[in-house]
Amino acid sequence: MKRFLGFVNKEFLHIFRDFRTLIILFGIPVAQILIFGFAVSTEIKNANIAFLDFSNDEITRRIEDKIISSGFFNRTSDILNYNQIDGLFRKGKVREVIVFEKDFSRKLLSEGKATLDIITDGSEPNTATLVTNYTLAITTAFTQDLAKGSLTGAPQIVPQVRMYYNPNLQSHFMFVPGVITLILILICALMTSVTIAREKEFGTMEVLLVSPLKPVQIILGKVTPYFLLSFINVILILILSWLVFDLPVRGSLVLLLLESMLYILMSLSLGILISTVSKTMQQAIFISLIGLMVPTILLSGFIYPIENMPKIYDFVSAIIPPRYFIIIIKNIMIKGTGFLYVWKQTAVLMVMTALFIGVSIRKFKIRLQ
Amino acid sequence: MQNIVEASAVSKSFGTTGALEDISFNIGESEIFGFIGPDGAGKTTLFRVMTTLLVPDSGSVKVFGLDSVSDYRIIRNEIGYMPGRFSLYQDLTVEENLNFYATVFGTTVNENYDLISDIYSHIEPFKKRLAGKLSGGMKQKLALSCALIHKPRLLVLDEPTTGVDAVSRVEFWEMLKKLKAFNITIVVSTPYMDEAMRCDRVALIQEGHLLSINNPQAIKNEFRGRLFSVKAGEKHRLITALRQYPATLSAYPFGDAMHVTFVDDEPGETLGTFMKDQRLEDFIIEETEAGIEDRFLQLMSARETV
Amino acid sequence: MNETVISVKNLVKKFGDFVANDNLNFEVYKGEIFGFLGANGAGKTTAIRILSGLSSPTSGEVTVAGVDAFHRPELIKKQIGYMCQKFSLYEDLTVKENIILYGGIYGMKIGVIRQRVGELLEKLKFTEYENRIIADLPLGLRQKLAFSVAVLHNPKIVFLDEPTGGVDPVTRRQFWEMIYETASGGITVFVTTHYMDEAEYCDRISIMNEGRIVALDTPGNLKKNYNVGTVEEVFIRIARPEINKN
Numbered sequence: 001m002k003r004f005l006g007f008v009n010k011e012f013l014h015i016f017r018d019f020r021t022l023i024i025l026f027g028i029p030v031a032q033i034l035i036f037g038f039a040v041s042t043e044i045k046n047a048n049i050a051f052l053d054f055s056n057d058e059i060t061r062r063i064e065d066k067i068i069s070s071g072f073f074n075r076t077s078d079i080l081n082y083n084q085i086d087g088l089f090r091k092g093k094v095r096e097v098i099v100f101e102k103d104f105s106r107k108l109l110s111e112g113k114a115t116l117d118i119i120t121d122g123s124e125p126n127t128a129t130l131v132t133n134y135t136l137a138i139t140t141a142f143t144q145d146l147a148k149g150s151l152t153g154a155p156q157i158v159p160q161v162r163m164y165y166n167p168n169l170q171s172h173f174m175f176v177p178g179v180i181t182l183i184l185i186l187i188c189a190l191m192t193s194v195t196i197a198r199e200k201e202f203g204t205m206e207v208l209l210v211s212p213l214k215p216v217q218i219i220l221g222k223v224t225p226y227f228l229l230s231f232i233n234v235i236l237i238l239i240l241s242w243l244v245f246d247l248p249v250r251g252s253l254v255l256l257l258l259e260s261m262l263y264i265l266m267s268l269s270l271g272i273l274i275s276t277v278s279k280t281m282q283q284a285i286f287i288s289l290i291g292l293m294v295p296t297i298l299l300s301g302f303i304y305p306i307e308n309m310p311k312i313y314d315f316v317s318a319i320i321p322p323r324y325f326i327i328i329i330k331n332i333m334i335k336g337t338g339f340l341y342v343w344k345q346t347a348v349l350m351v352m353t354a355l356f357i358g359v360s361i362r363k364f365k366i367r368l369q
Numbered sequence: 370m371q372n373i374v375e376a377s378a379v380s381k382s383f384g385t386t387g388a389l390e391d392i393s394f395n396i397g398e399s400e401i402f403g404f405i406g407p408d409g410a411g412k413t414t415l416f417r418v419m420t421t422l423l424v425p426d427s428g429s430v431k432v433f434g435l436d437s438v439s440d441y442r443i444i445r446n447e448i449g450y451m452p453g454r455f456s457l458y459q460d461l462t463v464e465e466n467l468n469f470y471a472t473v474f475g476t477t478v479n480e481n482y483d484l485i486s487d488i489y490s491h492i493e494p495f496k497k498r499l500a501g502k503l504s505g506g507m508k509q510k511l512a513l514s515c516a517l518i519h520k521p522r523l524l525v526l527d528e529p530t531t532g533v534d535a536v537s538r539v540e541f542w543e544m545l546k547k548l549k550a551f552n553i554t555i556v557v558s559t560p561y562m563d564e565a566m567r568c569d570r571v572a573l574i575q576e577g578h579l580l581s582i583n584n585p586q587a588i589k590n591e592f593r594g595r596l597f598s599v600k601a602g603e604k605h606r607l608i609t610a611l612r613q614y615p616a617t618l619s620a621y622p623f624g625d626a627m628h629v630t631f632v633d634d635e636p637g638e639t640l641g642t643f644m645k646d647q648r649l650e651d652f653i654i655e656e657t658e659a660g661i662e663d664r665f666l667q668l669m670s671a672r673e674t675v
Numbered sequence: 676m677n678e679t680v681i682s683v684k685n686l687v688k689k690f691g692d693f694v695a696n697d698n699l700n701f702e703v704y705k706g707e708i709f710g711f712l713g714a715n716g717a718g719k720t721t722a723i724r725i726l727s728g729l730s731s732p733t734s735g736e737v738t739v740a741g742v743d744a745f746h747r748p749e750l751i752k753k754q755i756g757y758m759c760q761k762f763s764l765y766e767d768l769t770v771k772e773n774i775i776l777y778g779g780i781y782g783m784k785i786g787v788i789r790q791r792v793g794e795l796l797e798k799l800k801f802t803e804y805e806n807r808i809i810a811d812l813p814l815g816l817r818q819k820l821a822f823s824v825a826v827l828h829n830p831k832i833v834f835l836d837e838p839t840g841g842v843d844p845v846t847r848r849q850f851w852e853m854i855y856e857t858a859s860g861g862i863t864v865f866v867t868t869h870y871m872d873e874a875e876y877c878d879r880i881s882i883m884n885e886g887r888i889v890a891l892d893t894p895g896n897l898k899k900n901y902n903v904g905t906v907e908e909v910f911i912r913i914a915r916p917e918i919n920k921n
Contacts, residue, residue, distance in 0.1 A: 536910075666845060
């Protein structure tokens with residue numbers, strides 16, 4: 001028993017003297033609660049919607065009011081015809097468009113039936129389902145209200161739900177682009193950070209430094225093989241998703257590949273940056289995985305939409321590169337948009353890449369200290 | 370002839386720990402210069418300053434007449450550096466390691482093959498084996514080949530024989546001797562005192578201080594006083610007895626004998642009776658020549674009393 | 676004083692096809708300082724791990740302190756102390772904490788431990804270092820402390836695996852004086868080293884080469900037999916025919 005206690009005592013001492021262990025024990029749970037508490041949401045808040053109201057009568061306006069006053073939605077300017085819908089979705093300005101047919105009130109009250117088109121952006125199936133369900137709940141409640149005051153029997157508002165981009169509401173429309181984003185940044189950053197940290201840890205870095213190789217040559221030399229291999233990886237994943245999941249690339253394949261190359265380059269340079277602050281492989285792995293994985297999964301908009309989170313998370317998310325690539329890849333693959341719709345995100349990624357490379361080269365120590 | 374390496378009042382500390390204190394020395398062309406001292410003496414730190422990997426806190430180091438801080442790029446082209454056992458890629462073969470280092474230095478294996486042929490011939494039969502699977506002695510030879518492949522003017526070897534068996538150590542030093550013919554200056558560090566004898570000149574280093582610089586024979590001659598070797602059957606009792614003997618100045622075990630110095634350099638007539646009282650009648654005492662290690666011990670204990 | 680404390684008969688240890696220990700046979704007597712020499716990779720560490728109960732042999736009879744090391748290795752642990760070069764003490768604990776920890780591990784009563792702590796610190800002249808973290812101590816002091824901790828509980832045998840690597844010459848000698856003192860107190864010391872001059876400090880030595888014992892005798896006899904002046908030269912004579920195999 002004494003032996004056991006003596007041993008337990010030693011373990012406590014180890015833990016309290018190692019700063020990193022303390023961070024893991026206390027820091028991570030706290031961070032996780034905060035993140036999960038606020039970032040993860042299975043409800044919607046502030047979903048942008050637009051109304052296409054061909055009737056513009058009392059009932060349609062009451063329905064619109066009901067929808068907006070629920071608090072889940074955010075009204076953007078009404079549109080006037082069907083052609084505008086596509087543009088709204090492409091630019092990602094709204095999650096849902098609600099279309100009231102002509103003579104809505106009359107059809108509802110005299111014929112007892114009127115149709116309501118609910119067109120939702122299906123490129124994010126989870127959110128689309130939620131948004132649609134919330135809308136349907138409100139319209140159903142409205143219908144029931146109407147029925148109470150009616151003498152001629154229950155009028156029916158017939159909702160027609162259409163998932164734009166994703167008619168069958170396939171979840172892998174959300175998953176596959178998100179997974180590609182996640183995999184690429186994790187693997188690329190992890191690989192490059194580890195390979196440089198490894199040279200430091202094994203001592204071969206010393207010999208490289210004393211050689212005529214310039215830091216730029218060492219860095220590029222490390223990056224090039226991973227660049228080529230990751231690119232092949234992307235092609236493989238795309239082929240797989242197409243074959244197995246029927247996932248289309250509705251936009252330009254060339255653009256998609258070019259953007260992927262940019263993203264890969266960004267991830268690799270992030271890995272280099274991580275390696276300049278890591279002394280051992282273990283540190284590099286720790287920072288790459290823990291430091292990148294959780295934020296990417298939770299805060300990049302991969303699974304949980306950013307608009308659902310408190311404003312501050314929006315700022316945090318703004319410095320997470322995957323956030324931008326997810327938009328790019330979804331736009332190109334699922335919405336089929338061209339460069340005009342993704343140039344902003346592309347520009348951000350370019351700036352980030354340049355920043356990472358620049359800082360890495362400066363921080364790369366030509367000496368051991 | 371210009372000095373290949375000139376160090377002047379070099380000091381370096383890491384945080385509050387002083388690694389090097391006021392180190393000065395010169396190394397001439399084609400010398401085999403050895404730094405002898407135990408772990409923590411500062412040998413590795415000194416070598417890293419010499420090979421431009423660290424910047425001294427004060428003082429300066431000139432290599433080929435160039436400053437190690439500002440002219441590091443040029444210096445790095447002409448140095449061959451072997452930082453202990455860890456300079457090889459364990460997952461590349463012998464051949465691949467050699468080719469890599471040749472290419473990085475802008476040369477080919479063939480160009481300077483005559484330089485390494487003696488050394489490489491020992492491991493050439495294994496050229497397709499992964500470096501990680503070589504024995505300690507073979508790794509040393511490969512690392513040496515890689516360091517030499519670009520015909521450096523200065524070869525810096527940090528503890529190349531540590532952990533290697535006695536036979537390989539002997540072979541290694543024979544190889545180093547042959548390199549002198551190529552005008553290569555060699556700087557070596559080692560904790561083994563006996564290897565000091567194989568150097569042209571030697572610097573004894575301890576806790577960041579240089580205790581002595583000279584050729585090995587001269588260092589031996591620096592020994593102050595007469596050294597005696599005392600043997601007896603009961604080794605343990607001999608040590609305690611000698612320590613208790615009033616005329617003993619210093620007494621250290623050296624293999625099967627004790628190396629002893631006495632006050633006034635004389636064992637004294639009372640030694641015989643003293644030993645008898647300690648039941649060490651079988652003791653033998655004779656004067657002996659001091660070795661480098663004796664001198665090192667003398668210098669170390671002098672530092673301690675200071 | 677000729678009581679046998681270690682008895683090894685036909686010890687074989689294989690790792691797959693690789694034979695690390697090839698049919699070893701020897702005995703060690705009480706109070707001896709027994710040196711186990713050989714180059715790196717000759718099989719010394721493998722053997723010492725088997726003797727200290729850390730690993731099991733492939734075949735053979737191994738008796739340590741009267742215990743069958745092959746079948747009941749866990750019973751050995753109370754009778755032996757063990758110190759290896761790479762690690763012995765916890766680097767982020769203090770001197771005192773380490774001693775108390777190991778005392779507890781060896782099952783010593785807390786009163787006895789506290790007493791020993793005081794004695795040990797005084798003997799090594801360490802009292803000022805009582806609360807220093809091991810990582811802050813120079814190598815020589817660490818080795819001396821590690822050795823003292825290994826014999827804290829007065830074991831019958833203490834195993835030392837390359838205990839003096841890289842240590843300065845003065846500390847090395849002080850360390851060996853501690854070994855002498857320990858041995859004269861009746862504790863058998865089984866030590867491996869590749870410093871050939873340290874072989875001279877041993878009562879008997881064995882030289883291993885490629886898994887086999889190629890010599891076993893007192894240093895004096897070996898030097899006489901091979902007609903050389905140092906154990907190192909004995910080693911070179913024995914190993915020389917093997918150079919080409921390397």
